[in-house]
Amino acid sequence: MADWRDRLRESGYRLTPQRELILAAVEKLGHATPEDVLAEVRTSSSAVNLSTVYRTLEVLEELGLVRHAHLSDRVATYHSLTGEHGHDHFHLVCRNCGRVESVDPSVAEPFGAQLRTQFGFEADLGHLTVFGHCTACQEAPHD
Amino acid sequence: MADWRDRLRESGYRLTPQRELILAAVEKLGHATPEDVLAEVRTSSSAVNLSTVYRTLEVLEELGLVRHAHLSDRVATYHSLTGEHGHDHFHLVCRNCGRVESVDPSVAEPFGAQLRTQFGFEADLGHLTVFGHCTACQEAPHD
DNA sequence: TTAGTTGCAAATATTTTGCAACCGC
DNA sequence: GCGGTTGCAAAATATTTGCAACTAA
Secondary structure: OOOHHHHHHHOOOOOOHHHHHHHHHHHHHOOEOHHHHHHHHHHHOOOOOHHHHHHHHHHHHHOOOEEEEOOOOOOOEEEEOOOOOOOOOEEEEEOOOOOEEEEOHHHHHHHHHHHHHHHOOEEOHHHOEEEEEOHHHHHOOOO | OOOHHHHHHHOOOOOOHHHHHHHHHHHHHOOEOHHHHHHHHHHHOOOOOHHHHHHHHHHHHHOOOEEEEOOOOOOOEEEEOOOOOOOOOEEEEEOOOOOEEEEOHHHHHHHHHHHHHHHOOEEOHHHOEEEEEOHHHHHOOOO
């Protein structure tokens, strides 16, 4: 695995302290909004601007180092595909307790195959977010 | 099927001209953003306020008359569960051409069953949006 | 008459952009 | 030094809210 720093430079981008900090924050946080990332970066270093967070996440996503998902009806969250917890996955989000479960894309592969066969549609299963209710919240649907 | 107007009143809401117009607009448009709904309503009648559109869509969704889905990374779109085209469905969205295909939830039921068995997760398949590439765009992935 | 609704303006919340200063390579 | 990057402030986009006037029931 070529280091992501090399990938950055090979693509004509530059390696900056901000980019290192932001990717590290995403890796550490798991599923983080741009604001979350900003807050995390600020705990360990001097300030970084929120615009820079947005612009950097865009670059990192273009390079395939992070992905975003819509885990709420509001903001997007980013997770890394690098680092120790980094791997492609989709999400199950409980509408009641808000818990997010990350699931390996292979679980959805039969579904992907079905969409391919039946609709000729090549699904991006790594971006999938499934809303519903987790086991615990099915018994007590309201908090 | 009790008329939705009765459902409204039974729930303690009032039937207003705005609510009639807004639901009619959603039924007509298929998948519409609040702005789309506003524009549609305005073609056939006097003005309605955008806040009212937002508030009304919220009420209609609570009553199960419309649903929203995230067909882009940006705004939500609403579709009706009433009217001639109204039925619960999930969406396949092509990242390239933007085309949206509405699919019957039964298609995703095997997937739902799998999530239920494997994770105890009760998925809301009607809210699902699957991003990917449609048949046409797989051959020519870029526009 | 009464309580739910609407319009309007202002407040929030998110994300994007212009641009001069800055800095990686 | 060149050209990509950043910080900052302002703009753009999207959604929500307070409140007085209005109106369905």
